[in-house]
Amino acid sequence: DGGITQSPKYLFRKEGQNVxxxxxxxxxxxxxxxxxxxxxxxxxxxxxxQIVNDFQKGDIAEGYSxxxxxxxxxxxxxxxxxxxxxxxxxxxxxxxxxxSETQYFGPGTRLxxx
Amino acid sequence: GIQVEQSPPDLILQEGANSTLRCNxxxxxxxxxxFHQNPWGQLINLFYIPSGTKQNGRLSATTVATERYxxxxxxxxxxxxxxxxxxxxxxxxxxxxxxxxxxxTHLIIQP
Numbered sequence: 001d002g003g004i005t006q007s008p009k010y011l012f013r014k015e016g017q018n019v020x021x022x023x024x025x026x027x028x029x030x031x032x033x034x035x036x037x038x039x040x041x042x043x044x045x046x047x048x049x050q051i052v053n054d055f056q057k058g059d060i061a062e063g064y065s066x067x068x069x070x071x072x073x074x075x076x077x078x079x080x081x082x083x084x085x086x087x088x089x090x091x092x093x094x095x096x097x098x099x100s101e102t103q104y105f106g107p108g109t110r111l112x113x114x
Numbered sequence: 115g116i117q118v119e120q121s122p123p124d125l126i127l128q129e130g131a132n133s134t135l136r137c138n139x140x141x142x143x144x145x146x147x148x149f150h151q152n153p154w155g156q157l158i159n160l161f162y163i164p165s166g167t168k169q170n171g172r173l174s175a176t177t178v179a180t181e182r183y184x185x186x187x188x189x190x191x192x193x194x195x196x197x198x199x200x201x202x203x204x205x206x207x208x209x210x211x212x213x214x215x216x217x218x219t220h221l222i223i224q225p
Contacts, residue, residue, distance in 0.1 A: 033212050042118075042200055042215030050211075058212055088155055102147065103213060105157040
């Protein structure tokens, strides 16, 4: 089946620890995105990648880092510099990065700080 | 940046009722999507509708781009329609490009 997978489903982070969230897609999409959702809120853009080896900061990139070494993979690292990381993280992809493209979302990862 | 406002924030209906959800946006857009977020958090694409009207079963959507609003209609509601409905528009330029989301309408359909 084609789609977007995220792992793990739940992730616990200790103070001062970096953690990495996985996002994989087999839709052959060029563009991939990371969003953060806080309770009762809409999603906010963290990072965006339109093509392999290229990515751009979104509205709330501080404390996060990404890489795009392969077309199908776009991992997100939550660093210790992110002071309030508890949230629901959603990865998305689209055929291209243009504004007329439909974005499709993965099932999400819930990150909790211990 | 572009602002997206959704109304109402909460809506409780009986099964079988019809509903209209509204999305207002502050600037012209070339991309507007409606999503349904189920209780497990999965975002499900409902419509890609930057303008015009589309229908899919009991759901339909209309976007009037010149007046900067979109409406989502749900007819003959079922309990499985419960969840949060998001409107999102595409913001481009000035850095990363991605969707800007409203805060959503939380819909509860009671049996």
